[in-house]
Amino acid sequence: MQRAAALVRRGCCPRTPGPWGRRQSSAAAEASAVLKVRPERSRRERILTLESMNPQVKAVEYAVRGPIVLKAGEIELELQRGIKKPFTEVIRANIGDAQAMGQQPITFLRQVMALCTYPNLLDSPSFPEDAKKRARRILQACGGNSLGSYSASQGVNCIREDVAAYITRRDGGVPADPDNIYLTTGASDGISTILKILVSGGGKSRTGVMIPIPQYPLYSAVISELDAVQVNYYLDEENCWALNVNELRRAVQEAKDHCDPKVLCIINPGNPTGQVQSRKCIEDVIHFAWEEKLFLLADEVYQDNVYSPDCRFHSFKKVLYEMGPEYSSNVELASFHSTSKGYMGECGYRGGYMEVINLHPEIKGQLVKLLSVRLCPPVSGQAAMDIVVNPPVPGEESFELFHREKESVLGNLAKKAKLTEDLFNQVPGIHCNPLQGAMYAFPRIFIPSKAVEAAQAHKMAPDMFYCMKLLEETGICVVPGSGFGQREGTYHFRMTILPPVEKLKTVLQKVKDFHIKFLEKYA
Amino acid sequence: MQRAAALVRRGCCPRTPGPWGRRQSSAAAEASAVLKVRPERSRRERILTLESMNPQVKAVEYAVRGPIVLKAGEIELELQRGIKKPFTEVIRANIGDAQAMGQQPITFLRQVMALCTYPNLLDSPSFPEDAKKRARRILQACGGNSLGSYSASQGVNCIREDVAAYITRRDGGVPADPDNIYLTTGASDGISTILKILVSGGGKSRTGVMIPIPQYPLYSAVISELDAVQVNYYLDEENCWALNVNELRRAVQEAKDHCDPKVLCIINPGNPTGQVQSRKCIEDVIHFAWEEKLFLLADEVYQDNVYSPDCRFHSFKKVLYEMGPEYSSNVELASFHSTSKGYMGECGYRGGYMEVINLHPEIKGQLVKLLSVRLCPPVSGQAAMDIVVNPPVPGEESFELFHREKESVLGNLAKKAKLTEDLFNQVPGIHCNPLQGAMYAFPRIFIPSKAVEAAQAHKMAPDMFYCMKLLEETGICVVPGSGFGQREGTYHFRMTILPPVEKLKTVLQKVKDFHIKFLEKYA
Known part of the structure; x- marks a missing residue:
């Protein structure tokens, strides 16, 4: 023993x-x-x-960090132990983790964070005055002037004010109220908190939550945890993954037989699909939500990540207000943002916010109560969120460097989005829609029937089998489409476009070579 | 409109x-x-x-940030607007938020954090070498050498190793395995995550969770959210809030009629009650858990906060191992720690860890899966946890300052614990057990029947009425005992002992004067 x-x-x-x-x-x-x-x-x-x-927890699935990532970890350990492989490193293209892929933090953001962390530095001449000004403002709003105190459960007041001012600017003057802003532990926390409040009922009156397919699997995981009903609506792959309101209608009608559809989740720009919704589409969705009495969740964490010259990010909030008071004073909306994506990629700080519109005052009280059980979101993450919404402006000392760093990241991402689309579409048996936004490619892959059989023999979904082989043969870690959902009989994978340009080119070339070999092997 | x-x-x-x-x-x-x-x-x-x-969310109560705290916020705003009050500031003695009360952060901890945040500082001569060494080690274990990358869902590897080494030292050599360590977003996150996995069943087989009364209301809130059954066991106020195993037996027997008791929660040192459990008591509890097949949760976030010279902190893990293999290889235990309490008081970083013992390997997989849905705990909080478990040692450059700061905080807390007990016990109608540990007094207060009637007229619990009056008349914000649970007909409040010594003396004097006036008024 x-x-x-x-x-x-x-x-x-x-x-x-x-x-x-x-x-x-x-x-x-x-x-x-x-x-x-x-x-x-x-x-x-x-x-x-x-x-x-808990059977609901057992039912949860979360592919982005699933078996493929465990396998990647095992392979990394083997490489460290000197075991020979056809490659020398694992490339983790499974998760949108920019800094892990070598992206450098925005200098200004980290300067302010360092000043807040160790206020002795406020006397140091090596930090710019505008960074010190931001840090002093944040610290003054913290208990004991310290990041080490709890904040209010809803978040630090002045940071919520800065978020509201940011939203107002972003939306061309549509007002935002700091009282409607809730700082969160990343966007995931906001999404699961509001869903937790929304879900109720048993049997046929269980809450139905409409989510896109393909989706980001946080949604399906939380729906499972909460024992709600997942109502799928399919994005239109033939049409650049656009959202079609007729498909929403089909989905909600069918759902009404077995649940009470109450929530409609939108991811724009799309994850994993990268589409950017047109203003018209957003209007249609809002009208549909109004008609069907659905609570809207708008996951807008990729709002800074738009690459196609024909596309622009429109916030649901702005479109809602432009549609007039019948909508703007009735449609209940929660929208989400994060420090993790955009050009800053500060995933580790777990910063985020949620803006709620038309939330019943009683429910706002309930929300604060629920949030207070976890005391507060990490104050350092709140500070990071503040810098994201309140960056240097022209005339400030740090503006030029900030602007250069930001444009460099976003410019590179745009280049890599185009590069990825072009290269995938040169490979026989791969089709990739334009990457209009976000930071992923979600190409469709042809898997020959012999490979499907081989996968079945291994008790794996065909695209999981494909991705495992890709990982084992090339060291490239991507997530099978089955983890996000896809139309039956179609196969995809999600790959981030975050590696530096030259490395991304190598990765794409390796995927291409692997795919061609795979097709030959299972022809 | x-x-x-x-x-x-x-x-x-x-x-x-x-x-x-x-x-x-x-x-x-x-x-x-x-x-x-x-x-x-x-x-x-x-x-x-x-x-x-969601009716389960509606049922949640959380007194520590409840109506009394909302009222305190309103009063602060009124003071800011120049409205005259019998006091000039609100003193928030409702929550264990040390730095908000003026406690200074531990210099070494913040130095390492600043270095991790802005690695350019690694070249600065104004930071000590031992801090730089810690920072380099943490950064090397982070993706892209950055706090801005996601960590593994279970936490950064080397930090889990440091936690395991800390536990081994603390427990006199009882081994700890980094694989059993899960870094969390404060202790609250760990506690609610493990409870989420543990809870199952409906009707008479709903999971029963045994909690002390008085309790820290995170427990009742999570039990409510998860629709589990709260099984109360009462701490023995007449006996310094000791835990009596006969009371555990009574509680579990009665509970078996209507639920399936599966979890036993212990808070040691106690919150809000401040008792420190004897080794014998812990043995009895472990034997009881073994006998009754209960999963043990040991909330040990106050492990550094022991003041009575006759008391020592014993970890459940250590006692479990000392009881021999029948226990150490069978009793399932999760224990929790945090950066928020102790001598560091870094609440805002939301750092914490959970150690699990005898968890089924399948369940460990489920746990990682569940944690991965939220991606990872804040990496800055993980780094803070690392410094807590891996502080400067004798011979290192920063040791002397670190030691002085630590001893100063803990020495002051011990002084304040004694001061508080002594002063409260001088007041007629107040009885206060010794504050053996943690950072709260939980005195019993006599509320005259006329005051009870007045409270009923205001639809308030009598102790809520008392605390509201205390707040309105003195600006001192404490939490009524009803928010923690107490034997029927008894009344208490929880007050932190965190204000600086001189301020605490004033606070205690004001409470005394208020209480005497209150007794006179409602005599």
Whole structure:
């Protein structure tokens, strides 16, 4: 028993298939064998098991960090141990994590954050005055003038004011009220919090939540956790992943048979699909939500990431107000933004905000109450959000550098979006819609029937099989389309366009070569 | 309608009683009247209302930031507007927020954080080498060497290693495995995550979660959110708030009639009650959990906050291992720690960790999956946690200053704990147990029957009425005992001992004067 216990301690505990159906590693199998040989007489039944656990949590799936990412981690460890592979490094193109891919932080943002963290630096001549001004303003609004105090549950007041001012500027003067701004722990926190309040009912009156397919799997995960009903509407791949209101109508009508559709989630610019919605489309969606009495969630975390010259970001809030008072005083809307995407890519700080429109005052009280249970979002993330919405302006000392850094990131992303589309479309059996925005390609891939059979033999979805092979043969980690949802019989993967240009070119070339070999092998 | 809309925008929207039963302010009543005179013809029924919302969220209560804190905020605004009060400032003794009360951050911790935030500072001669060494180590373990990248969902590897090493040292060599460490967004996040996985079943097989009364209201809030059953066990006020295992037996037996008791939550040192459990008591609790097949949650966030010379902190993990393999290989335990308390008081960074013992390997996979939906805890909070578990050691450049700062905070807290106990016990009608640990006093207060009647007339719990009066007359904000739970007919409040010594003396004197006046008034 002691040896088994020691194995367990070293992390070699007997591995049964994981939550994503991972296969046993040989080390784990060995540990398993040891346990069989020396049964632990005193080991009792565990209280918390797959059978006894919360079934809604068990049902959660989250592909972006799923089995493919675990496999990538294993391969990295093997490489570190000197095991030879056909490649020298794993390229994690599975997640929109810009700085992990080498993108440098925006200098001004980090200067302000450092000043807030260690206020002694406010006396240092090596920090610019505009950064010091921002830091002083943030600190003055913090308890004890410190990032180390809790903030109000809704977020630091002056940061909420800055967010409101940013939204007003962004939306050409449509007013925003700091009282309607809630700072959050990344956008994910805001989305799951508002969904938590919205979901109710059992049986046929369970809350239906409409989400795009393909979707960002936070939505399906939270819907599962909350035991709500996922109502799929399909984006139109033939039409650059556009949202078609007729498809919304179909989806809501069918859903009404078995649930109470109450929420409509929109991701614009799209993740994983990269489309940017036209103003007309947004108007149609708002009208539909008004007609069908749906609460709108607008996930707008990629609002700064628009690359196609024909596309522009329109916020749901702005369009809502432009549609007149019948809409602007009735449609309930929550929209989300984050420090993680855009040109700053500050994922690790977990900063974000949510703006709510037409929320019932009683519900606003409920929201603050619910948020207060977790005390407050990280204050450092709130400070990061402040710099995102309140960056240097022309005339300020740091403006030029800030502007150059921002334009460099966004310019590169635009270049990489075009490059990726062009290269994928040169590969037989791959079709890729234009990457109008966000930071992902979601190409459609042809998987020959022999490969589909091979996948079935491995009890894997065909695109999971494809992505696993891609990872094992090239070290490139992408996420199978099945993790986001896709029309039956179609296959995709999501790949970020975040690696630096030259590296991205190599990655794309490797995917191309792999794909051609894959087609040949399973022809 | 436009005027009404403008009022709504300015935050003067018509207020119905809030989630904590707040009364209408006169401005709100006025806005209400306006709305009645000019009905908004185009205003439709809202989708999200108190009636349609998630009933489990509606049922949540969270006193630490409840109506008393909202009232404190209103009073602060009034003071700012120049409205005269019998006091000049609000003293927020409602929440354990050390730095908001003037406690200075630990220099070394902030130096490392600043270096991690803005790595250009690594070249600065004004930072000590040991801080730079820590910062380099953390950054090397981060994607792209940046706090701005996502970490693994379980937390940065080297930080988990440092946590494990810390636990091993703390527990006199009992080994800790980094694989069992999960970094979290404060301790609250860890506690609610593990409870989320644990809760299942409906009807009589709903999960019962045993919590102390008085408790920290995170527990009751999460139990409500998850629709689990709260099973109260009462701490023994006559015996310095000790935990008595016979009371656990009573509680679990009674609970079995209507639910499936599966979890036992312990807070040690106690919040709000400040007791420090003896080693014997912990052994008894572990044996009871083993006997009754209960999953143990040990909330040990105050492990550095022990003041009574007769008391010592014993971790559940250590006692579990010392009880032998029958226990150490069977009892499932999760224990929690945080950057927010102790001597560092870094609440705003939302750093924390959870250590799990005997968790089924399948459940560990489920846990990582669930955590991955929120991507990762704030990386800056993880870095703060690293400094807490890996502080300067003798011989290092920063040790002396660090040691002095730490001892100063803890020494002052010990002094204030004694001061508070002594002063409260001089007041007729107040009885206060020794503050053995944590950072709160939870004195019992006598409320005369006339005051109880007055409270009932205001539809308030008697201790809420008392605390509201205290706030209105002295500016001191404390939390009524009813927010934590207490034996029927007894009344308490929770007050932090965080104000600086001289200020705390004034606060205590004011409470004393108020109490005597209160007794006279309602005699």
